[in-house]
Amino acid sequence: xxxxxxxxxxxxxxxxxxxxxxxxxxxxxxxxxxxxxxxxxxxxxxxxxxxxxxxxxxxxxxxxxxxxxxxxxxxxxxxxxxxxxxxxxxxxxxxxxxxxxxxxxxxxxxxxxxxxxxxxxxxxxxxxxxxxxxxxxxxxxxxxxxxxxxxxxxxxxxxxxxxxxxxxxxxxxxxxxxxxxxxxxxxxxxxxxxxxxxxxxxxxxxxxxxxxxxxxxxxxxxxxxxxxxxxxxxxxxxxxxxxxxxxxxxxxxxxxxxxxxxxxxxxxxxxxxxxxxxxxxxxxxxxxxxxxxxxxxxxxxxxxxxxxxxxxxxxxxxxxxxxxxxxxxxxxxxxxxxxxxxxxxxxxxxxxxxxxxxxxxxxxxxxxxxxxxxxxxxxxxxxxxxxxxxxxxxxxxxxxxxxxxxxxxxxxxxxxxxxxxxxxxxxxxxxxxxxxxxxxxxxxxxxxxxxxxxxxxxxxxxxxxxxxxxxxxxxxxxxxxxxxxxxxxxxxxxxxxxxxxxxxxxxxxxxxxxxxxxx
Numbered sequence: 001x002x003x004x005x006x007x008x009x010x011x012x013x014x015x016x017x018x019x020x021x022x023x024x025x026x027x028x029x030x031x032x033x034x035x036x037x038x039x040x041x042x043x044x045x046x047x048x049x050x051x052x053x054x055x056x057x058x059x060x061x062x063x064x065x066x067x068x069x070x071x072x073x074x075x076x077x078x079x080x081x082x083x084x085x086x087x088x089x090x091x092x093x094x095x096x097x098x099x100x101x102x103x104x105x106x107x108x109x110x111x112x113x114x115x116x117x118x119x120x121x122x123x124x125x126x127x128x129x130x131x132x133x134x135x136x137x138x139x140x141x142x143x144x145x146x147x148x149x150x151x152x153x154x155x156x157x158x159x160x161x162x163x164x165x166x167x168x169x170x171x172x173x174x175x176x177x178x179x180x181x182x183x184x185x186x187x188x189x190x191x192x193x194x195x196x197x198x199x200x201x202x203x204x205x206x207x208x209x210x211x212x213x214x215x216x217x218x219x220x221x222x223x224x225x226x227x228x229x230x231x232x233x234x235x236x237x238x239x240x241x242x243x244x245x246x247x248x249x250x251x252x253x254x255x256x257x258x259x260x261x262x263x264x265x266x267x268x269x270x271x272x273x274x275x276x277x278x279x280x281x282x283x284x285x286x287x288x289x290x291x292x293x294x295x296x297x298x299x300x301x302x303x304x305x306x307x308x309x310x311x312x313x314x315x316x317x318x319x320x321x322x323x324x325x326x327x328x329x330x331x332x333x334x335x336x337x338x339x340x341x342x343x344x345x346x347x348x349x350x351x352x353x354x355x356x357x358x359x360x361x362x363x364x365x366x367x368x369x370x371x372x373x374x375x376x377x378x379x380x381x382x383x384x385x386x387x388x389x390x391x392x393x394x395x396x397x398x399x400x401x402x403x404x405x406x407x408x409x410x411x412x413x414x415x416x417x418x419x420x421x422x423x424x425x426x427x428x429x430x431x432x433x434x435x436x437x438x439x440x441x442x443x444x445x446x447x448x449x450x451x452x453x454x455x456x457x458x459x460x461x462x463x464x465x466x467x468x469x470x471x472x473x474x475x476x477x478x479x480x481x482x483x484x485x486x487x488x489x490x491x492x493x494x495x496x497x498x499x500x501x502x503x504x505x506x507x508x509x510x511x512x513x514x515x516x517x518x519x
């Protein structure tokens with residue numbers, strides 16, 4: 001009821017100012033906005049027309065993002081079918097795909113995993129869309145290509161990488177009736193024929209909301225966010241691009257408590273949650289040896305969450321920290337990935353091969369790893385080899401198989417296979433079927449989290465095994481109406497069915513001690 005009231009009461013006013021400074025000699029940019037909208041890269045050998053992709057990929061374009069007025073990933077995916085978004089006033093938003101929670105959904109930005117899960121979920125409200133060109137979604141296991149956490153699906157945000165003008169400046173602001181305000185700006189400059197610099201940033205503020213005007217502990221907590229992104233792109237050849245990216249994100253949530261003992265020296269416990277994200281990536285993609293496509297990724301992601309609990313004396317306004325209720329948790333993730341594939345999509349036989357290396361670290365007073373030489377720290381390393389073959393026995397038929405051979409320093413070896421078949425039944429009709437094995441390794445908090453006080457008794461389990469799944473799904477697509485021109489209207493019918501079987505599923509359980517001493 002509250003959510004419905006919140007959404008129905010929404011009133012939005014948007015102002016967008018775009019300044020374009022033209023030049024007499026336009027830059028020759030092969031990756032302009034208009035040129036990349038029809039291709040997908042997630043789970044593909046090379047950039048591929050979305051209609052030709054063997055693995056079905058849903059694409060949400062920049063036009064759709066702007067049309068919905070979505071500032072972050074939560075606001076965008078809230079409008080999508082088959083994706084369930086949940087909201088927590090403190091932990092933020094989470095997603096469920098094919099009935100599986102967000103801990104089984106891998107979220108990437110330009111192929112680099114987003115780190116920092118709270119209660120197993122990435123807060124979608126912390127992923128801004130200021131510099132995002134499109135969002136690609138795969139429903140179903142994509143563990144062969146992307147490893148752990150991709151058991152339910154993959155969401156890959158593709159950032160802007162080109163512009164037609166030499167100079168471009170954009171300013172925007174957005175106001176909502178219930179106290180939400182946003183300011184945003186972006187700019188781009190073609191420094192030389194080969195060098196492009198892009199930057200964006202913004203500030204979001206939400207004043208909080210409750211059905212009772214007199215409430216102190218608001219149902220929807222006040223929130224402040226600031227963010228910024230910068231990309232330096234270098235054209236190394238006719239079809240080779242190198243990008244250096246950096247971004248930051250800061251968020252503060254205030255959770256004011258209920259007034260206690262109002263008749264005599266009233267007080268309240270007030271929480272502040274501060275989240276800091278810092279990301280950097282070096283990316284390369286392009287054609288090598290004329291017939292192969294090479295994609296390289298080096299990414300560093302950091303996530304820090306601080307919780308501060310104060311006792312506020314209502315009569316004097318004095319605030320004092322509450323012992324045992326202060327906490328700081330930090331995560332770091334390092335990604336190195338290199339994949340090479342045959343580029344000719346019309347070839348009868350295609351191949352893909354590469355490796356994926358990821359190293360995760362966790363820091364915090366509630367991390368208790370007995371195997372770690374450093375107190376309040378833990379680490380995990382995962383290395384995998386990736387291979388895939390695609391064969392076309394007939395022009396309209398594609399068969400794609402894949403295998404991921406992985407090694408984890410906590411769990412040893414793991415093999416993950418997949419098989420996809422796609423049959424084109426005409427220019428507007430196709431049918432696909434697939435089998436995929438998925439897996440998810442327990443994260444460091446699930447293994448080594450330790451939190452015991454007067455009201456909590458939560459401990460991790462270092463004996464946990466990775467989750468595994470067997471997924472079978474079919475997809476029928478009928479493009480009833482094709483657009484006659486770029487930006488035209490299309491009507492498409494998709495029917496999808498799936499069966500997902502999961503073993504060794506990891507959940508948080510409550511144990512009660514019986515009078516006899518049993519559990």
